[in-house]
Amino acid sequence: MKTPNRILAALLVALAFLFAATPATFAVLASCWHIPDNTSDLGFHMRNPQFEFGTTNTVTVYSGLQKFNNSFGTANQTGGWLVFKGANSVTWSSNALNFCLNTGQNQFWSNNFSTTIFGTNEVIQYYLYLTFDGVNGVVNTYLYGGGDAGGSQTTATQSTAQASPFTVRNRPAWLYHNGNRVINPGSDASHNNIECAVKSGYIGKDDTAASRYADNGRIYFTTDGSSPAGALGVGSGTTQIAPLTFDHRENDPSPAGNAMWWKGTISNAPTFTTIKYKISLWHSANNEEKFADYNTSTNNT
Numbered sequence: 001m002k003t004p005n006r007i008l009a010a011l012l013v014a015l016a017f018l019f020a021a022t023p024a025t026f027a028v029l030a031s032c033w034h035i036p037d038n039t040s041d042l043g044f045h046m047r048n049p050q051f052e053f054g055t056t057n058t059v060t061v062y063s064g065l066q067k068f069n070n071s072f073g074t075a076n077q078t079g080g081w082l083v084f085k086g087a088n089s090v091t092w093s094s095n096a097l098n099f100c101l102n103t104g105q106n107q108f109w110s111n112n113f114s115t116t117i118f119g120t121n122e123v124i125q126y127y128l129y130l131t132f133d134g135v136n137g138v139v140n141t142y143l144y145g146g147g148d149a150g151g152s153q154t155t156a157t158q159s160t161a162q163a164s165p166f167t168v169r170n171r172p173a174w175l176y177h178n179g180n181r182v183i184n185p186g187s188d189a190s191h192n193n194i195e196c197a198v199k200s201g202y203i204g205k206d207d208t209a210a211s212r213y214a215d216n217g218r219i220y221f222t223t224d225g226s227s228p229a230g231a232l233g234v235g236s237g238t239t240q241i242a243p244l245t246f247d248h249r250e251n252d253p254s255p256a257g258n259a260m261w262w263k264g265t266i267s268n269a270p271t272f273t274t275i276k277y278k279i280s281l282w283h284s285a286n287n288e289e290k291f292a293d294y295n296t297s298t299n300n301t
Helices: 004-021 158-163
Strands: 058-066 077-086 093-096 098-103 106-114 124-132 141-144 153-155 166-168 174-176 181-183 194-203 216-222 240-250 258-266 276-282
Touching (some): 124 158, 216 258
Antiparallel strands (some): 098 106, 124 166, 216 240
């Protein structure tokens, strides 16, 4: 006859064996992404068209998934939803994602929405909800925010995605500088001023301030030979700041709007000194800063 202590010991051994034989369960977000300006995966933008659309376009949104070779094993996506609304609406709409293709270790899904349901120059908000079968602990995953400036983020919480969705029409679409600057503008040449101009997309066809894709701009510059650095108007290290302001609009054939011109001045620049600078615009609605991206190797004077 077994004693109580021996029975207890046998139970402990059995429990230990049971837990050791049962795989550990865990929850992991999928390794997935949506980067609107990314063309390396599909050969075209993951939001197509990326910016050049008006009020009668169909906009297709793609999600990418690292299906194979994850640290946790295979991620098996079963579907999902593209969820969207206008910034002035309180109700979200959704379209089911459709399988697009497998390429290498990655898989892509997509669907679209029509811009006819949005007001002229209204900000469009959207996020993606990807569903999985739970194998290898992969849970349903939301893709949200970050967008063109820094890619996308993932969460398992819907409210997080809704609070920071991808947005269209409240971030700079593109910035064109190409060394557009004038030293000592105007009649006063004693202060060594450098005026810089940048062209950007877009301002709505109605030319209202509310329709501008950016409402803030800065010139980051250094005079000690170091590369300028900073974000959202705050320099780091020895970087100094000069503000950019909206100057005028230029007619543009794009259905997305007209071009904007912004100007700013580096005042009292030192003589016989190399000044390095970079130019940015952003919108305060999402603080997604974009830097001038055309022929910027000339940004020294």
